[in-house]
Structure formats: structure tokens, C-alpha cells
Amino acid sequence: MRFILGFIGAVFALVLTISLINGVATYFSTPPEHTATEEFYKHPKHLALASDGPFGKFDNQQLQRGFQVYSEVCAACHGLNLVSFRDLEHIGYNEAEVKKIAADWKTQVPSINPDTGEAAGRKALPSDRFPSPFPNETAARAANNNALPPDLSLITKARHDGAAYTYSLLTGYQKQPAELVKKFPDAKTPQGLHYNPYFPNLNIAMPPPITSDGQVTYEDGTKATVDQMSKDVSAFLVWAAEPKLAARHASGLSVAIFLLFATILGYLAYQNVWAEAKRKVRVTGALDPENQAKTSRAKAKQGITG
């Protein structure tokens, strides 16, 4: 049986070697082409938010500013269909404010006319989720040059580097570098797309949403620069994706402290229990025949008899 298994192993190794040789040969005969993405893609910029780190909490002031940016800019195309209006109470709005925000929301909630049964819309209530700006995917694509604006509820968890990615993307729009077009003429940004080195394939369908300072007038008086608005809305989207983050951090701390104490007590108990076992080893150790033999050998060596 060992020979059969050894033979199988050798066959797998042989096929792998052939695959390896083939791969190396292909690599040298037709080296993989260098692409514009490899050279010009940029990793997200660093973004520091109050919610970062093990003790991170949300900065409600910033979340409210971010919500303002979402509702005045992003909400035109992007839904937030996992978040309810009532959830806004967790970022510092009171019940009356939430009611008003829901009632004033630009998109109505789909419903039916109670008299005719025909499709209709009604004003949103605090218990409603944020309604999608488009009735369906076809409508969304038709309005956006055949691109589908993704729902933003989970966007910071659904992309590598989360908030840093959205922040970099929002502030990363630029003219396509002349160097890129010169080196990779085929990679020229197509009509209707926009160059953004933070987007995985460099060309994004979304036109720059935040274009000028003061695009939003903040209620708390913060100066609404492009950078500030991008930061704030990214912070808001972190909350939208993970509303229980602060609670998680707080309970994590208590659980860790509890487990640390329990572990220390457990360790001390362990030491206590085993001290007995180790003593027992030493007490009976002298009676171990091997030890006795060694003692008598040592005695004999030193010339002691008896």
C-alpha cells in the first residue's frame, strides 16, 4: 500500500512540476502585460475618525453633518435601505426632528391608494426605512447612463478600507494623467466615465458628487470644504453600516476585563492545584528506583559503602 500511495504522490508532484514548467515557459514567452491599473491605482488615503480603534465612539455632531451631506447630495441616487428614520435618534436627533425629517423626505414611500388600489406614494414615517430614490433597478440604470448606484447601507463594510475608501474616492476625482494616456492609449477614460485613481479600475461611472466648498450649508457652522464634507459623510456611512459599533466597543471592554480576571483567578487556582502534584513528584522521587540506583552509583564513586 505504501508503494501505491508513494506512486500517487509522485504522480501529483510530476503533474505539478509540468504545470510549473509550463507556467514559467508561458511567463517568459508571453510575459503578462503591464496594465494601467497596476501602475496608477492608489490605495486609500489615511482617514482618522472618532469611531476608530478599540475605544472608538461616534461623534454625533459629525454624523449629523454627514447625514446632511447624504440627504442633500448622495440621496439623489443612492438608497440606504437597511436604515430606518427612527435610527437617527441614535445620532442625536429628537423624536420631533426625526418625524419632520421623515415627512420632508424627497422620495415618497411606495404604497397603494386606499380607494382605488392603484400604486401611490405616501410621506415617510419614522418607522420606515429610507426609501430608494428609484422605483427599481431598470429606472436607476436608465437615469444613470446604465450604471447602478449601489445602496450605501453597508458600503463601508463592503469595501476594503471602508471609510478611508469612500473618503478617498470622494476627494480623488482628477484629470486623467497625460502620462497614463501616453503609456496606455487604450486605457483612456471612456466617454461618460470619470477618472479616479482610488476606484479599482480607475474609471467610475459616478460623476464627482462633491465638487465645491459650501455645497452644503452646515447647521453647526462648520466650514463645508470638499474635504470636510467627504470626511463627514464617510463617518456617517460608518454609522449606517455598523450602528451598534459604540455598544460593541463598550461591552467588549467589560467582557475583556471580566475574562482577564477570570483567567488570572483560574491561573492561580491551577497553580494551587498543581503545587500538590509537583510536591508529590519530589516526595516520591527519592523512591524512584532510577534515583536510588543513581544515588548508590554516586556513593560508590565516592567510596561510601552501606
Added chain:
Amino acid sequence: MSFSWAKPYEPKNSFTRWIDDRLPLPRLVYGAIGGGYPVPRNLNYFWNFGVLAGLFLTIQIITGIVLAMWYFSSVDGAFNSVEHIMRDVNAGWLIRYAHMNGASFFFIVTYIHIFRGLYYGSYKAPRELVWMLGLVIYLLMMATAFMGYVLPWGQMSYWGAQVITGFFSAFPLIGEPMRVWLLGGYAPDQAALTRFFSLHYLLPFVIAAVTILHIWALHIPGSNNPTGVDVKDERDTLPFHPFYTAKDGWFAGLVLLVYALVTFFAPNYLGHPDNYIPANPLATPAHIVPEWYFWPFYAILRAFTVDFILPAKLWGVLAMFFSILLLFFLPWLDKSPVRSGSYRPVFKRFFWLLVADVILLGWAGGSEATPIVVAVSQIASAYYFLHFLVILPIVSALEKPLPLPNSISASVLHGEAEEAAPIGQTKRRGGSVATATAE
């Protein structure tokens, strides 16, 4: 229990005596994990991981049952029901993150447990069945974890299911009909999701049952130990309770602390962001990768790139399945009568090479398949098969092992700090104790 000095269960009062006469359950527990199970006294901390695997199985079953109370196994509702758990259910986020990371920790402790067995020769006679039942548990864990990952019906769930069930279509003739039969359709859809949920709920209990067999088979010869030397008399052992319950207890606290830190402070670190995008059969993710604990096998699968007699895909699938199946033959591939790697200098080097090789395979399986990554996975996969099927049989036949201690207590008595080391072979701490006691 096979040791003659194992203490029999003695009911303490008339009530326990009454129970014992009718249903000797306390007797069973006492003999299994109580004072009636003698354990070698020299176990090191690598022996804690079996109990830890049981702990994580328990955590998974409990959190999983609670999640199933809220989870909705429909292609339209599954993703949103998970988000409902995360956002609206009281402490739902905690249960869900605990389950998500519990799976990863279950695999971490199980991998350490498996490699401990590999190093100390725990698969050798008389523990072959313990090893093989353990492998059955491992296979069941892989199936359960895979199906569990499909349940949230995110992008990676869907495409992972697509890729993994696609393995079957590599087999000629019967492959494609089998794939369709398993999925209940031509692609993962409602039928697949419902049956995956059903099986994901069932298999953990099968794992629990096989775990009982695993422990039962273990308790016949008793635990192996770092010297690999058989237990000779009572002085070699300590009763499981209170000694190993105390040792397992505090160490479980430590591991739970690490688990809590990940669950509460980096719950998505071990996951993939794409699984927060709802499943979309029309949009393939840029890089489909399984969960981290499958990466080594994924690397083996992708390493076969040439149609040599058989199609490359079939080679990959065969090799991947065989990479686990070969472990069932391990007790007969390794002929050395010495169990512990500590006394096998040549084996020991190859063992660590294998550890490095599997880590390298894991890295390759998790990375994007660039030419260099593929080349690395080809070399590492070849070593994996050669290690078990060629090197190990040869090494075990030719190697001259170091002298073994006479008994476990000899190794303990003559070197508390060096319990796993051969007598007189290491002088790490204050010289060899064996010679020191003679002076």
C-alpha cells in the same frame, strides 16, 4: 478506562447511589472527565486544544441555534434577515459576530490540535481510530463551515457555493448531473439555500456524536504525551479532575479572551468585504476566495494548470480531496516505532518544513492568482504530497531515533522544565538534571 489504578466511581450518598443503580450517568462522567480518568502527568499546553475545540463546538451550536430563530433562509430574505439580526434584534450583533468568529476560532484550535497530533505521533498505534475519527470530524467541520458561509447569501456566499459545487462537474459523465442534483438546480438558488440551511443545522450534531466516539476511542489507550512513551504505572498519571480541569480551565479563559478581543474589536478582520454585498448571480466578484481556513486547499486546487492526460480542473479536484484523504493512511505511512517528534531529529526538521509549507499554501490560496503565487502554490503543493507519501515513509524507515526516557515519571523527575526533551540530550536550563541528581 484501561488503567488498573483508575479510581472507580463511589457514590457519596444514598441519592447518588440510587441514581447509580438505575442510570450510571455520573459514573460515566466521572470516568470520562472526572477523577476516574488518569492522564499522563507531563502534558504540555498543546494538549489543551482538544478541549478547546469542544468548547468552540459548543459556542457554535448555542449561538447558531439562537441565530436560526431569526434567520430566514430565502434568497430574497436571507441577506436582510442577517442585517435585521445585526441592527434590530437585541444583542443580535453579538450573537452573529460570535458565531462568525467562533467558526474561525474553531478552525484555529483544531489546526493546532491536528498539528500537535502530527508532531507527537498521536496517530500511531494504538490510537489510529482516534486519529481517523478526528479526521471525520474535520471533514464534517469543513462541510458545515462551507454551508454556513453560504447562508447570509452575500456575494462570496453565492460565488463560493458556485465554485465549490462546481468541483463535482470536473468528474466526467456523472459530474454535472451530480452537481445539479446536489444543488437542486443549475445554479445555487432557493433549493440550494434551503438544503444548505437544513444540513448546516444538522451536521454540528453529527460532529458532536463523532466527537463522543473520538473521546471514547481516546479513553481506551488513554492520552498520548510529549515523550510518546506509554504510561507504565500510577506515578506517570494524574487524575483528570482536578489537575487537567484546572489546567484546561485557565487556558480556556485565555483563549476566550483572545476570541472576545477579535469578536468585539475586529469582528470583520477574518471575513471578506464582498460578503456584505447581496448575492448577485450576474456579477462575478473580481477575486473569489474562500474563508481563510480553506486557503491551503484552494491553493492546491489552483496549482494544477496543465491538461496532462486528465483535464487540469480534474487534477486539481482530485489532488484537493486526496490531500485530506491521505491523512487517513498516516498511521501506516509513518513506520517509526517512536511516537514523539522530540526523539526523531530528522522527522522533526521535515515536520517544521511541513508547517511552513502549509502556511505558504495558505498564503498562496488567499492571494490573487498571479504567476508567482501560482508557481509558489505548485512547489508547495508538490512538497505537501511528497512529504506525506514519499519522505515520511523513507525517513521513518531510515532514521535513528534518540534514546527514549524509561518512563514518563523518569522524564518528569529528571527534568521538570525539560519534560519533552530526552534525558541528557538537552542542557538548556542549568545543565542536564539527570547528571545533576547523580552528583
